Amino acid sequence: MNNTGIKEDANVILEGVKIGYSINNPLVEIPHLEIFPGEIVAITGPSGVGKTTLVRTIAGLVSPISGSVRVFDSTLPHRPPRGSIGYIPQRLGLVSHASVLHNVLLGARAGHSSALSIISSQKSRRSAIDAIDRMGLSEKMHEPVRRLSGGQQRRVATARTIAQSPKILLADEFLSELDEKTLDKVQNEVIDYIRKNNSTLILVEHDVSRATSIADRMLVIDDGRVNPFLSHTTALEVGK
Ligand SMILES: Nc1ncnc2c1ncn2[C@@H]1O[C@H](COP(=O)(O)OP(=O)(O)O)[C@@H](O)[C@H]1O
Numbered sequence: 446m447n448n449t450g451i452k453e454d455a456n457v458i459l460e461g462v463k464i465g466y467s468i469n470n471p472l473v474e475i476p477h478l479e480i481f482p483g484e485i486v487a488i489t490g491p492s493g494v495g496k497t498t499l500v501r502t503i504a505g506l507v508s509p510i511s512g513s514v515r516v517f518d519s520t521l522p523h524r525p526p527r528g529s530i531g532y533i534p535q536r537l538g539l540v541s542h543a544s545v546l547h548n549v550l551l552g553a554r555a556g557h558s559s560a561l562s563i564i565s566s567q568k569s570r571r572s573a574i575d576a577i578d579r580m581g582l583s584e585k586m587h588e589p590v591r592r593l594s595g596g597q598q599r600r601v602a603t604a605r606t607i608a609q610s611p612k613i614l615l616a617d618e619f620l621s622e623l624d625e626k627t628l629d630k631v632q633n634e635v636i637d638y639i640r641k642n643n644s645t646l647i648l649v650e651h652d653v654s655r656a657t658s659i660a661d662r663m664l665v666i667d668d669g670r671v672n673p674f675l676s677h678t679t680a681l682e683v684g685k
C-alpha cells in the first residue's frame with residue numbers, strides 16, 4: 446500500500462515455482478507469492494533450507510527449476526532494468542584491496558546513468574558518500590576493506606547497495622556480525638531508505654523475533670515434514 450492508500454501492482458511475482466540446484470531435488474516449492482512496493486518481507490527458517498537460494502533466484506542469479514519468476518515487467522531469464530535490484534549477499538563479494546569509497550562507488554555507478562557524464566559521476570560520488578555516512582563509516586572511507594572487521598565489511602556492502610538506489614533490496618543476513626548498537630543503526634537506516642523511497646525489502650533473518658519486529662510479512666520456510674523433498678512455504682500476516 447502506498448501513502449495514497451491505493452495498492453500498487455506487485456513488483457515480484459512467483460508462480461508455481463520450485464527452486465534449487467537439481468531437478469530431482471528441489472529445495473523449496475512456492476505455489477504463489479506476490480511482493481509489493483513499500484513492503485518489508487522477512488524470510489526465515491532453519492539453516493540449509495534454501496533461504497539464500499530463494500533470494501538468489503529472485504535476483505536472477507539462480508534459475509528456478511520450474512515455474513515463473515517475474516520482477517517488475519521482466520520474467521526470468523529476462524532481467525529487470527539495470528540497478529533496480531540491489532543485493533547484499535551473505536558472502537559479501539567486496540573488492541578487499543580497494544577502499545571503502547571505491548567499493549561503494551561501484552554500487553552507486555550501477556544505480557546511475559550508464560553514460561559516463563560528469564553529472565552522473567558527481568551524483569554517484571554524492572550517493573556513495575551519503576551511504577557511507579549513513580552506515581557510520583565516514584572515518585574509514587579511504588581504508589582498504591580488508592583492514593575492516595567483519596561487521597564493518599557488512600556495512601560497506603550495505604552502503605554499496607543503498608548507494609545504488611534500488612527499488613527492490615535483497616538482504617541476506619545483513620545484520621549478522623554487528624554489535625547491538627550498530628545493528629540498530631544499520632537496521633534503522635535501511636528501513637528509513639525503504640520507507641522514503643517506497644522500495645521493497647526482502648531480507649533473510651535467522652533471528653525470528655528481530656524478523657517479526659522489522660517485517661510487514663514473514664515467509665517461513667520449514668524443512669518439509671509434509672514431503673521429504675519439498676519444503677513447506679507459508680506466508681503469515683504479521684500485524685503492525
Ligand atoms: N551452488 C550450489 N550448488 C548446489 N547446491 C547448493 C549450492 N548453493 C547451496 N547449495 C545447497 O542448497 C541448500 C540450501 O542452501 P542455502 O540456500 O544457502 O540455505 P540457507 O540460506 O537457508 O542456509 C544447502 O544444502 C546447500 O548446500
Ligand SMILES: [Mg+2]
Nearest residue numbers: 496497535617
Ligand atoms: Mg543463507
